[in-house]
Amino acid sequence: MSLTGQHIVGSESFLSKTSGIEGKLRKDPEDFVVEEIVSIPGRSHWIWMQKNSNGKHSIVEIKAKNWDTHVLVKELSRKLNISQKSIGFAGTKDKRAITTQHFSLRVAKEKILTLDLENIDITFKHKSIKPIRLGNLVGNKFKIKIANTVNGRENIDNILSELRGFFPNYFGVQRFGTVRPITHIVGEKIVQGDYEGAVFDYLTIDSPKFAGVEGREFLLKTRDFAKSIDKFPAHMLFERQLLGHLSRNKGDFTGAILQLPESLSKMLVHGYQSLIFNKVLDLRMKEGIDAFLPQIGDLVMPADGYGGPDQRVTIEVTERNQAKLSKRCREGKAWIAGLLPGANSNFSSGIQGELERQVMEELDVKFEDFIIDDIPELSSYGMYRPLFQKYNDIELEFDSGDPIFSFWLHKGTYATSFLREIMKSSDVTAY
Numbered sequence: 001m002s003l004t005g006q007h008i009v010g011s012e013s014f015l016s017k018t019s020g021i022e023g024k025l026r027k028d029p030e031d032f033v034v035e036e037i038v039s040i041p042g043r044s045h046w047i048w049m050q051k052n053s054n055g056k057h058s059i060v061e062i063k064a065k066n067w068d069t070h071v072l073v074k075e076l077s078r079k080l081n082i083s084q085k086s087i088g089f090a091g092t093k094d095k096r097a098i099t100t101q102h103f104s105l106r107v108a109k110e111k112i113l114t115l116d117l118e119n120i121d122i123t124f125k126h127k128s129i130k131p132i133r134l135g136n137l138v139g140n141k142f143k144i145k146i147a148n149t150v151n152g153r154e155n156i157d158n159i160l161s162e163l164r165g166f167f168p169n170y171f172g173v174q175r176f177g178t179v180r181p182i183t184h185i186v187g188e189k190i191v192q193g194d195y196e197g198a199v200f201d202y203l204t205i206d207s208p209k210f211a212g213v214e215g216r217e218f219l220l221k222t223r224d225f226a227k228s229i230d231k232f233p234a235h236m237l238f239e240r241q242l243l244g245h246l247s248r249n250k251g252d253f254t255g256a257i258l259q260l261p262e263s264l265s266k267m268l269v270h271g272y273q274s275l276i277f278n279k280v281l282d283l284r285m286k287e288g289i290d291a292f293l294p295q296i297g298d299l300v301m302p303a304d305g306y307g308g309p310d311q312r313v314t315i316e317v318t319e320r321n322q323a324k325l326s327k328r329c330r331e332g333k334a335w336i337a338g339l340l341p342g343a344n345s346n347f348s349s350g351i352q353g354e355l356e357r358q359v360m361e362e363l364d365v366k367f368e369d370f371i372i373d374d375i376p377e378l379s380s381y382g383m384y385r386p387l388f389q390k391y392n393d394i395e396l397e398f399d400s401g402d403p404i405f406s407f408w409l410h411k412g413t414y415a416t417s418f419l420r421e422i423m424k425s426s427d428v429t430a431y
Contacts, residue, residue: 009181010278011170011420013285015388016162020424021403023149025416025431029066031145032097034415036090037138037408044305046137047130048088048104055127057088057104058112065119068095070264071237072120079115080107084261088131091140091411092263094174104131134263138306139410145402146423156396156403159422165332166291167421168281169389171274172414173431175267180205183271190378191272191369195253198268199246203239212236219243238264254374262377269370269378273340279359280352281338281387289351291388292330293322297350299337300325301384308410309335309386316349335386342370342382389413 026032039045048059064072069092077084086106093099102125105112109124176183182205189198204216215231222228226247232239241259249255257265285291294300298317304310314337317325328334339345339356345367347353360366372378394407405422409415416431423430 009171009173009176009184010275010282011168011417013168013282014421014424015166015168015285015291016159016421018155018158018162019151020159021146021149021151021155021422022425023146023402023423023430025144025146025419025423026094026096027145027147029096029098031147032094033099033143034093034097035100035141036102037141038090038102038136040138040307043138043307046132048102048128048132048136050128050130051126052129053127055129057106057128057131058109059125059128059132060103060105060112061100061123061125062103063098063100063121063123064093065098066096067099067119069093069101070261071095073263074237074261075117076103076105076115079117080105080111082107088133090132090135090137092174092267095178102132102137104128106131135411137411138308139408139413140415141406141408142415143404143406144415144419145399145404146419147402149401149403149423152401153396153398153403156422160394163391163421164292166388166390167418168285168291169338169386169413170278170281170417170420172416172420174414174416175274176271178431183268184275187268187270187272188275188363188365190257190269190372190375191365193372193374195257195374199242199253199256202268203242212239215239257375257378265375266378266380269372269380270340273342273370273380276359276363276365277338277340277385279362280355283355283359284352284387287351287355293326294329294336295351296322297348298352299348299384300329301335301337301386302328303333309337311384314384329388332390336388337384338387340380340383340385341365341367342380343367345382385412389417391418 073084073087076087088104089101093101112122112124115122173181182201186198186202189201204220206213206216212232215228218231219228225243229240229243238260242256245256245259289295294317296317296319299314300317301309301311301314325334329336347356370380392408397404420431
């Protein structure tokens with residue numbers, strides 16, 4: 001199975017026509033800098049931002065280099081001797097990057113100040129009565145260098161002109177695994193109820209750029225969990241956790257999945273939903289439907305109190321409101337909604353509904369399949385996400401010929417999905 005082609009994550013089409021500059025992201029972690037935006041002047045603020053000296057949650061800002069968010073949470077839990085459920089964060093960040101984000105820790109300030117982790121800077125901000133929840137941010141600021149490019153400024157300018165401020169809001173490869181894009185493959189097995197297959201895919205699907213080849217090959221040949229543990233490098237914490245559980249609890253594959261942090265195991269199912277979203281968006285683009293014109297039967301999301309799409313509210317497009325909603329979409333004040341399917345979902349009307357049905361029939365999946373009876377906490381009930389998204393306040397500079405892009409995006413939007421329009425690499429691991 002190839003884990004490098006765009007088709008593996010459902011994203012093949014481009015909105016712009018000009019040839020890309022190719023290149024490579026994250027040649028060094030310093031080339032990919034991400035900083036959370038938690039508020040915008042004049043807009044609503046999250047409850048966790050309110051200072052309260054009696055609060056039980058310590059709000060901290062963490063600047064990290066080369067840290068996966070899930071691994072960082074696991075390490076904070078171990079060092080502070082608190083459960084992972086006592087740690088809150090608004091969103092996961094790229095590993096091979098320098099990232100700045102907020103966490104809530106249900107622990108005393110004094111204990112936090114004793115923390116000493118490699119490539120981590122922690123700043124205590126305040127106490128809060130509420131923890132940080134997933135989604136409790138406005139967006140992210142990025143400063144990203146693209147190395148080893150083949151075309152220059154003219155191509156970039158032409159692409160940006162063609163995009164007109166928007167790009168296809170595909171889930172980026174990080175959603176599926178940057179160097180080993182498999183979350184959707186494992187998630188599909190979970191949705192199908194094939195927990196053994198899910199665990200084996202997680203443990204054995206290989207990638208040219210991923211560690212643990214010896215362990216994966218040994219496990220495939222022997223299916224001996226106990227003997228496989230030592231063949232997986234020590235830094236592969238989650239794989240070793242699964243192997244340890246299965247060596248002690250023969251055949252307990254649901255229990256093995258539950259060994260993963262809940263945020264990570266949920267991302268497996270979310271990865272499968274994301275594949276479906278990407279495939280529907282890809283079909284829509286191949287149909288040649290105007291990216292900026294909502295079609296009759298489409299659903300449109302208005303802006304929320306933070307200036308981004310309100311994913312709780314949708315308005316169906318009719319002949320009567322189409323012109324008004326189209327204008328709002330062009331202004332970046334409303335968004336055409338794409339479906340992340342779940343147990344409570346319904347198909348859209350019109351052409352969008354036809355595309356949703358086509359993809360789900362091809363994958364042989366139904367809405368009710370997202371009720372995971374054996375692992376209820378992984379069940380998903382569906383939501384909406386913008387099909388196209390706006391990039392904001394873009395700036396461009398060059399360093400020895402390498403372009404450096406600075407911009408910000410609303411939460412849940414991938415910088416790599418914007419930059420794939422600029423690069424147009426056929427290898428998803430280039431992003």
